[in-house]
Amino acid sequence: MVSSEPTPKKLTTIEDYKTFLDKFDTFMLDCDGVLWHGNRVLDGVLDTINFLRQNGKKLVFVTNNSTLSRANYVKKFQKLGIEASEKDIFSSAFATAVYLKEILKFPSDQKVYVIGESGIEDELREVGIQAIGLTEDNGTMMNHSDFGQIEPDATIGAVVCGFDLNLNYRKLAKAFMYLNNKKQNIHFILTNDDSTFPAPNGIFPGTGSLAQPLIHALKRQPLVMGKPNKPMLDCFFSNYHTDPERTCMVGDRLDTDIDFGRNGNIATLMVLTGVNTEEEALDPNQPIKPSYIIQSFGDFAKAKDA
Structure with missing residues (x-):
């Protein structure tokens, strides 16, 4: 056309x-x-x-880019010689936190399971939302015997997926278990759906590509925050x-x-x-x-x- x-x-x-x-x-x-x-x-x-x-x-x-919080973005800007404050930075991680807190009125007694890096967890905690996943599941290999240890969790109210250099099967398995629980209405949020992102030596898979295993397995489309x-x-x-x-x-x-x-x-x-x-x-x-x-x-x- x-x-x-x-x-x-x-x-x-x-x-x-x-x-x-x-x-x-x-x-x-x-x-x-x-x-x-x-x-x-x-x-x-x-x-x-x-x-x-x-x-x-x-x-x-x-x-x-959801990998950094606004506070850490300020530090990156400073290292690069660019003057910026937190109010000058509007990231998908910050937008996700604002959306959960102000639009969805996310309950204070529930947690968000995060596939991503520190930027998402930092921004969620900044608005008073409990976030788990980064500390527990980064770098943890999974064996076939581990499937029995992954169970529904009534304290999880949302799964947020962002760019994750440490994405592994354990994270995908946990996220799938939480989101596939028909007894709970778990929010499924993607910080952005960029298929690729630019790096100094070329183009590489982005957040939208990394989230495809969950989208395909669940047959469910997430709410996408980013541009x-x-x-x-x-x-x-x-x-x-x-x-x-x-x-x-x-x-x-x-x-x-x-x-x-x-x-x-x-x-x-x-x-x-x-x-x-x-x-x-x-x-x-x-x-x-x-x-x-x-x-x-x-x-x-x-x-x-x-």
């Missing part, structure tokens, strides 16, 4: 950069693939961030109260970042330093198109002396 959306405008000149920046007050910035690859900040990004802030622009770092889904969007606007017409989502992925902005009826800017290519964005059969395309977010620094 040929897309009916307007062809994205490619920003290539300093005049293009200045005209674009004048249109917006708030920039929602994806991180991996936009600001950095791994632990390397992309060229020009630090200068661009400083330039935008000096001109009164609000920057909110919006990431599907481009509505729960994340609702949480964002309720937290920041930005003017959608003066807000732009900046990202490297069509199916998450760009679709996220489209779902919120805000402008989108795609950078070419991450997952998707310009050819993919301009493909007539591509239904998700950005409003604008730029080679790199760092290119905006070229406008600071113009």
Whole structure:
């Protein structure tokens, strides 16, 4: 099906950069693939961030990465030379905690079983929700005799799945047991469903891919928090109260970042330093198109002396 959306405008000149920046007050910035690859900040990004802030622009770092809490993200930002506070960071882990606490009114006497890393557990505990799984099941091998020890647990009220470098069969077995218990209404939440994520030396399987064994076995779709889904969007606007017409989502992925902005009826800017290519964005059969395309977010620094 040929897309009916307007062809994205490619920003290539300093005049293009200045005209674009004048249109917006708030920039929602994806991180991996936009600001950095791994632990390397992309060229020009630090200068661009400083330039935008000096001109009164609000920057909110919006990431599907659930491995770090906002507090630990601040530490990472500091190591990379980027100034940021917790209120500047909006992650899928934080959105998940807010959603459980404020939307689902998660009972204080119940626990969340987490497949993921410390970011999810830290954010859940920050809002007063008990989280288990990381300490108990990381690095624990499983034998056939262990199946008899995995049982339903009436104290578990939700299973949250995020990116997990230590994913193992024990975690999947426990999560399946809890979610497959017909006597309890256990919430099944995925922090994001990114199929892949960018690393310095290529693309690797993401959270959405790691969760497929549970989805397939349960024949059940989880509530997905991260971009481009509505729960994340609702949480964002309720937290920041930005003017959608003066807000732009900046990202490297069509199916998450760009679709996220489209779902919120805000402008989108795609950078070419991450997952998707310009050819993919301009493909007539591509239904998700950005409003604008730029080679790199760092290119905006070229406008600071113009």
